Each structure stands twice: as C-alpha cells, then as structure tokens.
Amino acid sequence: MKLIECYNLETAYIASLNRPILNGINFHINQGEFVVLLGLNGAGKSTLLRSLLGLVPLVSGEIYVHGVQITPQTLRKVRRDIGMLFQGGGLIQQLSAIENVLCGRLGVRTTGQTLFGFPERDRILALELLEQLGLKEQIYQKTSRLSGGQQQRVAIARALIQSPQILLADEPTTGLDVVASQQVMQTLAQLNSEQGLTIITVLHDLGIAAEYAQRAIVLDAGRIVYDGKCNNLQAQFAQGFKLVETYKEYEE
Ligand SMILES: Nc1ncnc2c1ncn2[C@@H]1O[C@H](COP(=O)(O)OP(=O)(O)O)[C@@H](O)[C@H]1O
C-alpha cells in the first residue's frame, strides 16, 4: 500500500544555487519500507524530509500521506502520522529524558491538559518507551548529561510517543561513535521489522545504509538520480559523482 506519494515536487528558484532546492521529485513509499536517502551535501535531502511534514513551501507538486493530500487544512492530521528526528536531535538539554519524551505529546494535548503535569497514561507510555529503548537508568537524568547515542534514543522515544506510522530521521548517526551508531540503527531496524514502522532516514555512510535499508534514494542537485536496491550502492554512487562532474563541466 502506498503510504507516501510525491509528485513533481519543486521549490522556488534560488539564484545563488542557480536552481530550485527540490527540482522535480517523484517517488512513493510503501507501508513498512525502510528507505535511506543519500546524496552529497546540499543535494536537498533535509529539505525533502521537511517537505513531507509540510514545512517547505512548494511552487508546484503534490504530497499525499495515506491518500490524503498535504494542504493547510490537512496538515495537523497528517503530522500526527509522522514522527521526525531532526538533525542534531533537537532535545531540550536542561530537561530530563522523560520530560523531553513527554514534549512529544504537546502537539496533541491542550494547555489545560498539561498545565498541572501530563496525564498518567502519557507518563506510563514515556517510561515504557525509554525502557524499551534501553534507557531505564537514564529516565530522570538531565539530557545534557547523556551520551550522544543515548540522546538520539531519547529523541526516538519522543518521536514514538505520538505512535506515528512513519518515522523520518535526518542523519541520526552523525556525530556518534561506531558503537552508538550501530545501536541507533539497530533500534530503527527493530522498530521497522517488529512494529512495521515505515522509516525514511538520511544517512551519509554508504556501509551503514547497505547494512540496514532495503531501498536507497539518491539525490543530486534536487533531483532523484537513483531509486532502487541498496546492493551495489558504491558503484551507483560512482555514477552519481560522474553526473555531478558532468554538471559542473557544463556550467563552466
Ligand atoms: N532558505 C534557503 N535559501 C537559500 N538556500 C537554501 C535555503 N535552505 C537551504 N538552502 C540550500 O539548499 C541546499 C539544499 O539544502 P539541504 O536540503 O539542507 O541539503 P542536504 O540536506 O542534502 O545537505 C543547500 O545548498 C542549502 O544551503
């Protein structure tokens, strides 16, 4: 079943880039897929992820989530289905792990419901998620005291507390050591295989991509230059680089 459909996504022309950031993007993602988004710096990966949350103004194109087109009217509803791990985590460092996870519920709770603390079942869910992600000992610790890998797992718990069907992640392993990177990727892989969570993640490491994802989408200068299986990515990427070189030669 098609969970996400994108047709001809195009953003505004940017003079300094001499092109739009997204330049005619077409793809769809089926329920339960684990997709990695690759490409050089500036290719448009973060912009594409953010567009799926309705955070990027488009000059043309349509995005459907669960068959519902993203419009100002449907945005709130669509966003409830999508959890996002922003680049760098985006946690509030002064708060404890569990408080950060509970922040993931602010979008669906009214001020009145959280004024005197979060409802009991939100707190129970947050505790369960942190335990499930191997952070039982860190539940009440201040986020700034946690390691990079632990912080990334807190960010995953915060995204999961709204029970999304789709998880978007922007470079979730950047800045982490090898062990922490593998833990984060294993967590994502488990959520995908055991809970059927559909995952789209930007990665910069081809090895990790091939190890965990079934499908790769490679962006170059705002266009998709590869969409297919993860095997042989190295060779596909060599072709991608060739494309970039040709493009540069053409410009000069
Ligand atoms: N609002 C903006 N105005 C001008 N340039 C932008 C803006 N936002 C992003 N860019 C540029 O667009 C390109 C694509 O950005 P991004 O989606 O972050 O790429 P990636 O995540 O693949 O590195 C980058 O060169 C970035 O500097």
Ligand SMILES: [Mg+2]
């Ligand atoms: Mg980026």
